[in-house]
Structure formats: structure tokens, C-alpha cells
């Protein structure tokens with residue numbers, strides 16, 4: 001056995017476990033005598049993995065091309081390209097496959113264990129950790145870190161313990177204490193803001209429409225003081241408190257910082273049937289008027305919207321739903337097409353998305369070497385997962401960031417390179 005190494009992982013979540021497992025395997029393969037310990041503040045490991053994806057764990061996304069994969073990260077896009085060249089979604093699938101766990105993908109690309117249970121992932125990690133003799137410790141709140149003269153790092157745990165390690169991983173997710181650990185060692189933390197939230201809207205058109213979904217609508221977010229245009233096309237859902245669904249969540253992620261600046265107030269323009277322009281929307285209405293002139297307006301409606309929502313539109317515009325299409329006035333035609341093409345809503349605030357929530361912001365990416373995940377400021381210190389200023393849109397991308405950064409750090413923590 002070669003010289004002995006002590007590796008400390010702060011945080012027993014996705015990034016922490018993946019780092020520990022990879023590091024232990026590398027140690028075994030290289031015949032390095034390593035003691036790898038995960039220090040977890042809470043009473044259990046992998047809490048977010050357990051509740052993720054509605055208890056099914058959306059492990060990754062079915063995009064196996066690194067350049068395409070990075071386009072799903074509002075923050076960290078550029079920096080993740082080289083890490084994804086080392087370990088990407090296909091490698092995640094292979095990693096689990098090798099350990100007897102198959103992942104399946106759904107029509108929208110999200111990948112889950114075929115068991116549809118996050119326990120499958122947790123059990124796999126715990127079993128692997130046992131096999132590789134990783135020391136697992138709960139109720140170990142790492143309160144501070146100190147770089148020693150010999151470049152080892154001392155961990156101060158709870159209020160009465162310390163531990164000296166050759167290399168330390170900070171994988172504390174979005175816990176404020178984790179950011180503090182990094183800050184105290186000289187790192188900067190970028191502006192923190194919630195991401196992946198739904199929009200609170202109070203509008204008569206949406207009243208009693210909860211559950212109504214749209215397959216492919218277009219959305220534009222206009223935020224005071226922001227020159228950036230935020231646009232998305234995709235599925236959406238009316239909820240009891242406003243609007244949700246993949247397109248809305250993506251908008252919230254891309255505009256996370258700008259929305260925080262306005263206390264999550266903005267204007268949202270919705271193009272319900274994804275028409276190219278107002279004329280196309282008007283043509284839809286005129287076609288209905290011609291083809292269904294004898295039918296009640298209530299009974300012949302544009303494709304892609306539900307009858308319930310159509311009735312709500314008519315009610316909102318005060319158009320008599322029982323009259324015949326032939327009797328629709330020019331003014332009514334215009335107001336209908338205008339509403340279909342661009343309904344304007346005031347977003348009053350954010351609501352939490354029940355299935356996924358991430359923090360935008362974290363350790364400044366300029367301070368991390370993405371070839372190794374080592375800090376450029378503090379030797380022998382590494383980062384993985386959400387503690388970095390990286391976040392993805394909904395769909396498994398946030399875990400993929402944790403797996404990739406953990407895997408790379410695990411490869412490098414036993415033999416740290418120079419700071420660069």
C-alpha cells in the first residue's frame with residue numbers, strides 16, 4: 001500500500017456521495033491507503049435524493065451530447081463543457097447500469113430508475129459505500145475549515161471535535177453554512193436567488209381553471225430594468241395560484257436573478273396557441289367563423305385549448321358563448337385573436353414548485369479549476385454540486401451536475417495538482 005490519505009467530504013448528499021464513491025474506487029484501483037469520511041450535518045444521508053422527482057428521483061436527462069447538455073444550465077453552461085467531456089449523462093446511465101440499476105427515459109427526456117423509486121438510488125449508494133469502506137457519519141455539522149501550514153485542512157465539527165484531512169470536499173448544497181465555509185477560506189459567493197419557481201398570478205381568466213394544461217404555448221417575460229428578453233416555448237399548466245409547467249419553470253430559471261431584483265414581479269405575455277403573429281391568430285378565428293357559422297361559439301373552438309378554457313376566454317371578453325359564430329363582430333374577432341396571441345399578466349410573486357427547487361448562485365466559478373474541481377484559492381479544497389454557482393433547469397440536470405463534479409473531484413482528491 002502507498003502512503004495513507006485522509007479525505008473528508010462535507011455533506012452527505014448527491015455530490016458528496018458521488019465524490020466519496022469515486023474517490024474510494026480510485027484509491028482501491030491505485031492501491032492507495034485512503035480513509036474517506038462523509039460528515040453529514042443532519043440525521044440522514046441523501047435527503048434530497050429521497051424526495052426528488054416526487055419520490056422517483058429524476059437521476060439525469062436523456063441528452064448524451066455534452067454541447068447539447070450544457071444548454072440546459074442557466075448558470076455554469078460554459079464551465080460544464082469540459083467536465084461533461086469527462087463524465088456526462090451517458091456515463092451516469094453506465095455507472096448505475098454497472099451496479100445493476102437500469103434507468104429509463106420518459107417522453108420529455110427525464111430519466112428515472114425503472115423501479116420508479118428514489119430508494120433504489122439511495123440503497124445503491126449506501127451499499128457501495130459499505131463495500132468500499134467509506135466512513136459515514138451523521139449529526140456532524142462542519143462549522144469551519146482551516147488551512148494548516150502543511151496545506152492539510154482542519155475541520156471543526158459541532159462544537160467539540162476537529163479532524164485533519166489531506167483533502168476536503170465541500171458538497172453542502174444550498175446550505176448557508178456551506179457557503180460560509182468556502183467564504184472563510186477566501187472564496188466569493190455570487191448573488192443567491194431562488195430558481196425553478198412558479199408564477200403567482202391573480203387574473204379572472206385563470207379563475208377555477210386549475211389543472212388546465214397547454215401543450216405548446218409561447219411565453220415572454222418582461223422584467224423592469226432588464227434589457228434581456230426571456231422567452232420560452234413549451235407545456236404549461238394553470239394552477240390554483242397562477243401558472244406552472246415546464247416552460248414557466250424554465251423561464252424562472254433563466255430569469256432567476258432579474259426576477260429576484262424585482263421581488264418576483266414582472267409582466268408575462270402568453271401566446272396560448274403559439275401563433276407566429278396576430279394575423280395568424282386572427283385567421284384561426286376567421287376560419288372558425290367561416291367553417292362553423294351556424295354553430296354556437298361555445299362549441300367550435302381553436303385547437304390546442306380546452307373547452308373549459310375557451311369558455312373562460314369568452315366569459316372574460318364578455319362574448320355571448322351561445323350566439324352563432326356568424327354573429328361574431330369584427331371587434332370581438334380582434335379581441336379574441338389578440339387574447340389568443342398575447343394575453344398579458346402581472347406576475348405578483350413566486351410560488352414554490354413542489355417537485356424541484358434549487359438555489360441559483362454559489363461559489364464563484366472563476367475560483368474553481370474545472371479539470372479537477374479543486375479550488376484555485378485554497379489547495380486541497382474541492383467542490384461539487386449546488387454549492388457552486390451552477391444550476392440547471394428542471395429535468396435531472398441538477399443531479400447531473402452533482403454526479404459529474406463529484407466524479408471528477410473523486411478522481412483528483414488523492415493526488416491534488418498545483419493550483420491553476
Ligand SMILES: Cc1cc2nc3c(=O)[nH]c(=O)nc-3n(C[C@H](O)[C@H](O)[C@H](O)COP(=O)(O)OP(=O)(O)OC[C@H]3O[C@@H](n4cnc5c(N)ncnc54)[C@H](O)[C@@H]3O)c2cc1C
Pocket residue numbers: 010011012013014015016039040041042045046047048049051052053054057058059060140141142143171172173174175177178354355356357358384385386387395396397398399400402
Ligand atoms: C424537492 C426537491 C426535488 C428535487 N428533484 C430533483 C430531481 O428530480 N432531479 C434533479 O436533477 N434535481 C432535483 N432537485 C435538485 C437536487 O436535489 C439538488 O440539485 C442536488 O441534491 C444537489 O446536490 P448536492 O450534493 O450539491 O446538495 P444536497 O443534495 O442538498 O446535499 C447537501 C448535504 O450537505 C449537508 N450539509 C450542509 N451543510 C453542512 C455542514 N456544514 N456540515 C455537514 N453537512 C452539511 C446537508 O444536510 C445535505 O445533506 C430537487 C430538489 C428539491 C428540493
